[in-house]
Amino acid sequence: MTTLKIKPEKGDPSDVIQFFPKYNIQLLCCRHWWLENWEYTELSFPYWRIYHNNAEGAKIIYNDTEYSLSPNQIILIPPNTSYATRLYDHEIPKEGFSLEGGRVDLNADRQKTSSKPSLLHLFIHFNIGIPYDNISPGIFSFELTEHLQSKLQRIKNHLSKDHKFFSFHISLVIKALIADLLTELPESNWDLISKDHRIISCLRYIEENLADNLSNPILADKAKMATNAFIRLFSNEVGISVQKYVRNKRIDRACIMLHHSNLSIDEIALKTGFADRYHFSRIFKQSTSISPARYRKEFGMST
Template identity: 40%
Template sequence: MALVKNAHLGDPSPNKQNFINLKIKMLCCRYWLLNLWDCHEMIFPFWRIYWNKNTGGQLIHQDKVDDMDPNYIYIIPPFTSFSSRYSKNHIYNEGIHVGGKHLNAKHNEDQLASQYLIHFFIHFNLGVPFDNVYPGILKIELTDYLRDRLEYLTERLKIENKDFKLTFNLKLQAFIKEALTNIGSELWKAINIDERVLQIIRYVESNIEKKLSNTEMSELVNMAPNSFARLFKKEMNITLHNFIQNRKIAKSCELFEHTTKTIEDISFSLGFSDRYHFSRVFKQVTGLTPASYKSGKYT
């Protein structure tokens, strides 16, 4: 009979195994009929998955226009600057303008396909360091598995879009994880970053409410400020200063979503000197004012 090496784990093997703890934090998942989708220079601190059942949707990133294909899903990492539009009803050339309604079981999708963009989207976070992959728009072909999950999710969303049961949550997370496996090595590059950089990332996350300086961060890893700044930029494709700003704005978006705190409360809780400084940085990062974001007029 085999000896149980780690009795508390019920594991008979002496070989240690290392797993990556990936924690998906869901923000929203909806199925909409859109008649307007003029959104310009959107930059948000969460992942998005988009799928349109019919044609007419377009995504724009770095002046490249991608006509969205119903046979593909589109994955957009956090802090990617992009624009979107519904080509059949394109009105605005700036700002964020969305018009439409939730799609429910009473709607006939085939009849509405000529009038609306039938649009499914998910917003979520993976946590640090996986929310810091290189920005861009990733086009993933629908496999049979993804298509089957997508059909289930959209049908359920037509019936219920508020209080989701366990089965829906499990299938939604399975859909996200399967989609992410198709991205490739760039997604997982973050787990191989320099240990000193990872130490600072963790410190920023646990001290997000403080005013954090480059000098303070470099001292924590016993490096000169300029040397550490170069290392951080090389490993993360972003300056340390901008990374800290992005994480503070990401935290503020989370607070806007899940608390009733005012803009003033959030600005002070994240170490900003005043609301105006916070609003300026928020606008620089997201392209929106905190008040506009708080109103929820985005998809």
């Protein structure tokens, strides 16, 4: 008996259309530092963080609870989580911070000669986009398995040779590490702003077009809704007005640029949709209580 093999007319013989969430892991920085001081009154930024230390001694304080960083653990922190940090028994300043550290490769001699205790600190900053950057805040600690340790070691080996340029392969390793940790978060922890597809589409449009005119009528048109109906739905789903959300996202993007780029304040103002540097500086200070220049001085990653 002969069995006839019929070749499907299409590449996928299934007649079920599948839908997958859209997300993009955007790497902002990946660095390996030695630290002698790491005392911050408050750290809270609009991006994710990963921490791993080679020795005991660092602590994160979140909601009056201390989390110790150890070589056997890796820490994942969602965006806009507010926490304090310290090394050893150092006192946390009442305001501001005390940071003493630098790249491992450039400061190897100092590490050998300094009399102060220090440790090695790997940190990665990244975003995955709206709505997934809106997970509830918290501190997540995971056991460092051999699988994760292998990725960390490859990343550290690269950073010991080159801190500026990353090959496609090492970028995949960093993103694979991030994906491994994100998959360990319970599904119930993902607290999305909205499940309404019109609002989700609008939020993505805002994120991708911060330099453009994002007036209520334009955004309502993108959502294919009447302006007043759109404004009401947005406020009900997101919890704040459309324009307050737009302003917050522009300030978030400005913080990321001030922290992770060498763009001038004028360029950042333009890229985040402000009329000029002065308008940007005024709104930025209203939102963060400090000027863009001071923010860059305190939190910039030029080292």
